[in-house]
Amino acid sequence: MLVSELMLQQTPVARVTPRYGEFLGRFPTLESVARARLRTVVGAWDGLGYYARARSLHKLARTVVHETARARYGSAGCAASVRTATLPAEPRALEELPGIGPYTAAAVACFAFEVAAPLVDTNVARVLTRVFAPGVDPRTAAGRRAAWTIARATLPRRGAAAYTHNQALMELGALVCTARVRHCGHCPVRGCCRGREEKKERRK
Ligand code: SF4
Structure with a gap:
């Protein structure tokens, strides 16, 4: 999930899709990224552009593995002895990472963790x-x-429901309520959409 989100930050889905599987084949875990040399990770990012993301991922993996070693074995803990390291699940802790x-x-x-976290990208905004x-310009x-x-304010409280809610919002923005066209006629939220109502009023 982390790798796909990083790749999709600035690269279209069509270019990410083939590279995503290849990258995970070479680096299936955070520990494998942390163990690799920086230039190897950046090389595996080839074709996706914006290589700062690969450098950040490498730094992030080393940070998480190092923190895991310290939490398990104390300040003398060795990162090389960590077999499984996991990301924190809470958004605030994740934001601390590179x-x-x-x-x-x-x-x-x-x-990845079904935490009830609100999220806003361009489509969702x-x-x-x-x-x-x-009346508000999301740009x-x-x-x-x-x-x-x-x-x-609109996020469901349960993690599983928030997962479905956020996925649905992203799909709506990508397929129905796009930047170029609003398919209000077959939109599932047309009954409560103020944007649609205003359109109607303007036609009167
Ligand atoms: S009804 Fe609202 S959310 Fe749905 S497509 Fe129209 S403007 Fe977008």
């Missing part, structure tokens, strides 16, 4: 503001903040 911003932290927490605050800093506020 290369992890609020969206990636929330996506990993929610989709667009959908949430169209549905609940159609502005204020609009982005408004989208996060709405995301927090």
Whole structure:
């Protein structure tokens, strides 16, 4: 989940899909990334661009493995003796790690650990503001903040329900309520969407 989120940050799905499987084949665990040389990890990122993400992943893996060794064996703990290291599950702890911003932290927490975490990417910000605050432009800093506020307020409390809710919002933004066109006629949330109502009013 972490690798897919990092790859998808700045690279389209079609380019990520073949490289994702190859990368996980070479580096199936955080420990395998941590053990590898930086240039090997960056080399496996070849073709995806924005190599800072590969460098961050390498640094992150070493940080997590090192922290795991310290937690298990004390300050003299050796990272090489760690066989299994796992990421923290909470968004705030994830955000402390290299290369992890609020969206990636929330996506990993929610989709990998089923933690009820609100998440907002470009698509989700667009959908949430169209549905609940159609006068707000999600491309502005204020609009982005408004989208996060709405995301927090509408998130189900249970982790499994939050997982489904966040997946549905992302799908809605990618397939139905896109940047270019709003398919309001067959949108599952048309009954409560203020963006759609305003469109109707403008036609009158
Ligand atoms: S009803 Fe229309 S504007 Fe509202 S979320 Fe659906 S597609 Fe977007």
